[in-house]
Amino acid sequence: MTETADARPDKVRERTCIGCRKRSSPADLLRMTVSGGLVLPDPGRRAPGRGAHLHPTIECFELAVRRKAFPRAFKVPGPLETTGLREQIGKEQ
Template sequence: MSGRTRVRACPERTCVGCRKRAAKHELLRVTAVEGVCVPDPRATLPGRGAYLHLDLACLDLAVRRRALPRAFKAHGALDTDPLREHVAARADSTPAS
């Protein structure tokens, strides 16, 4: 052995709202199911996914920029109410850093 320690690379993803890169585990995976944006915290739902910070400001940016329909290659608007409720609940319970 060479004596060097191995450093595992942490996968990074880009938030569709603020467009900043972050570690995959810091972002929430979102999928589109029948025209509704659904949070996928376990990252197990099938299909194309998009990543978003657990912050209402990032969600508002994504909605305003129409980034979610573009990320899912969907035609028309998507319902973001379930996603908004999930982000609001998690953002309130997450301690500010």
């Protein structure tokens, strides 16, 4: 079985924070998924579905909310519930 990481060993993986729009290593970002209109953190990076990434800081979270980046990142219509995500980010700081 071939893994994608072995296919391009010189390729550095980067993801873009939906808040500040800066590129970082996936290890520096919190992956999130959406389920039933609720944004859920995915610290293990294994949840199914489309993921989005965010620096685990209140500043990046607030920027993402202000820019309405969550629905765009997940490609879903309407507002999403982010209260639980904000509480978790606040605990980590």
